[in-house]
Amino acid sequence: MIAIIDYGVGNLFSLESSFAKIGEEVTVTSDEKIIRSADRIILPGVGAFGDAAAKLKDSGLGEVLKSEAEKGKPVMGICLGMQLLFEKGYEYGEHEGLGLIPGSVKPISDVVPAGLKIPHMGWNALIFRGEQHPLFKYTKPGDCVYFVHSFHATDCEESVLAVAEYGAMLTAAVARGNVMGCQFHPEKSGDVGLAILKAFCEL
Amino acid sequence: MITKRIIPCLDVRDGRVVKGVNFEGLRDVNSPVELAKYYSSCGADELVFYDITASSDGRRLFTEILCETAKNVFIPLTVGGGINTVADFDRVLKCGADKVSVNSGAIRNPSLVGEAAKLYGDQCVVLSADVKRVGNEFRVFAKGGREDTGLEAISWIRRCVDNGAGEVVLNSIDTDGVKRGFDIEMLAAVCDAVSVPVIASGGAGRISDFIDLFKALPRVDAGLAASIFHFGEVKISDLKKEMEAAGIPSRLV
Numbered sequence: 001m002i003a004i005i006d007y008g009v010g011n012l013f014s015l016e017s018s019f020a021k022i023g024e025e026v027t028v029t030s031d032e033k034i035i036r037s038a039d040r041i042i043l044p045g046v047g048a049f050g051d052a053a054a055k056l057k058d059s060g061l062g063e064v065l066k067s068e069a070e071k072g073k074p075v076m077g078i079c080l081g082m083q084l085l086f087e088k089g090y091e092y093g094e095h096e097g098l099g100l101i102p103g104s105v106k107p108i109s110d111v112v113p114a115g116l117k118i119p120h121m122g123w124n125a126l127i128f129r130g131e132q133h134p135l136f137k138y139t140k141p142g143d144c145v146y147f148v149h150s151f152h153a154t155d156c157e158e159s160v161l162a163v164a165e166y167g168a169m170l171t172a173a174v175a176r177g178n179v180m181g182c183q184f185h186p187e188k189s190g191d192v193g194l195a196i197l198k199a200f201c202e203l
Numbered sequence: 204m205i206t207k208r209i210i211p212c213l214d215v216r217d218g219r220v221v222k223g224v225n226f227e228g229l230r231d232v233n234s235p236v237e238l239a240k241y242y243s244s245c246g247a248d249e250l251v252f253y254d255i256t257a258s259s260d261g262r263r264l265f266t267e268i269l270c271e272t273a274k275n276v277f278i279p280l281t282v283g284g285g286i287n288t289v290a291d292f293d294r295v296l297k298c299g300a301d302k303v304s305v306n307s308g309a310i311r312n313p314s315l316v317g318e319a320a321k322l323y324g325d326q327c328v329v330l331s332a333d334v335k336r337v338g339n340e341f342r343v344f345a346k347g348g349r350e351d352t353g354l355e356a357i358s359w360i361r362r363c364v365d366n367g368a369g370e371v372v373l374n375s376i377d378t379d380g381v382k383r384g385f386d387i388e389m390l391a392a393v394c395d396a397v398s399v400p401v402i403a404s405g406g407a408g409r410i411s412d413f414i415d416l417f418k419a420l421p422r423v424d425a426g427l428a429a430s431i432f433h434f435g436e437v438k439i440s441d442l443k444k445e446m447e448a449a450g451i452p453s454r455l456v
Contacts, residue, residue, distance in 0.1 A: 011299070011301075013273060013298070014273065014277070014301070017274045017275075017277075018277060117398060117400060117424075119326060119369075120205070122206060122400075123205065123208065123454045124204065124206070125204075144206060144454040146278070148326050166205060188277065189278075190244075190277055190278050190456065191244070191277075193277060194277060
């Protein structure tokens with residue numbers, strides 16, 4: 001069973017539907033027991049880093065996720081959920097993340113040239129770094145996925161699995177052992193996205 | 204690089220997809236759920252699910268059909284029609300919409316865009332404007348294109364973007380249903396005025412209309428159409444191939 005952590009951030013309908021579509025048992029939950037009994041955990045999220053980090057902390061679910069990840073359970077963060085896996089986020093101030101992956105989350109405007117619209121919104125091609133990760137075993141270089149974000153992970157070179165080109169290279173996917181993250185929305189990326197979720201379920 | 208998006212619009216009335224020509228003479232096309240599934244699997248980059256009668260008679264979207272559609276669609280889904288309050292945003296977002304498009308609701312309640320953007324983020328709020336030439340200016344129309352609001356369109360659109368609209372759908376009433384190409388002149392005026400993504404709507408009749416649009420106005424992010432896709436006059440896969448061949452970045456599936 002896959003637990004999608006519900007900590008009051010964003011709309012989880014599509015994510016839940018996506019796992020149902022690929023035939024996986026899925027629960028949207030804020031119940032610690034269910035999260036601990038799940039085979040895999042998804043940390044979703046949209047909105048601002050600081051608010052979401054505070055909600056994770058106040059609910060205690062951040063600690064639950066961390067301890068499960070440290071036991072070796074596959075964990076995937078999506079969009080803001082991926083950003084929260086890092087040590088720090090710099091969106092409206094400096095905020096502590098979960099610290100499961102070394103690095104920090106900064107505005108893409110630091111690297112994206114003037115004249116390109118922000119947020120980076122739309123379909124962009126994945127460019128893989130290093131050896132192919134099992135998360136992308138069904139994905140080809142150049143496959144497009146759907147992004148909506150104004151911040152991205154930096155100082156995390158050794159964890160980067162894929163980037164996307166938008167006047168600069170933006171971090172698209174990361175992994176450190178059993179902890180993974182996608183900046184893009186696999187649940188909104190058509191068959192390519194569903195195949196990434198399937199690969200996650202097979203890890 | 205970000206690809207140019209191709210967006211079929213499913214205008215829904217009484218649970219069926221319809222398309223008006225100049226907003227009159229509606230024709231029944233197909234089931235929204237079936238069309239959405241089809242488009243989601245065959246290369247559409249996004250879908251707009253729109254209740255075209257909601258703003259004139261206040262009818263609410265059929266929540267069941269929306270939910271059923273969202274369960275079968277794994278590409279971004281924008282929902283509009285009858286969005287007058289923040290509660291309406293909440294209702295459709297809970298049914299699986301990713302973005303919510305406001306039109307008449309923003310005209311009636313100018314603070315709606317700002318309130319919704321604060322709650323759900325700019326990326327969630329799409330301003331949809333039905334615009335027509337009146338005298339020497341572009342004028343905003345309400346109630347499905349039937350009522351002249353007297354608002355000058357460019358300043359109206361700019362104000363909504365300043366208030367938090369993260370994207371603009373510009374539907375030219377002058378070219379809608381005519382199938383002789385998008386309204387490049389009107390679109391250029393909007394692109395000059397705002398820095399958020401602009402989606403062109405109204406006037407596409409064939410593949411070359413999309414090529415002409417993106418060549419003439421590289422700042423336009425997406426092209427939206429309905430009947431030419433629903434009736435198979437333009438196949439999205441063919442359109443994408445021709446865009447790619449013309450050097451326009453597109454997502455091939």
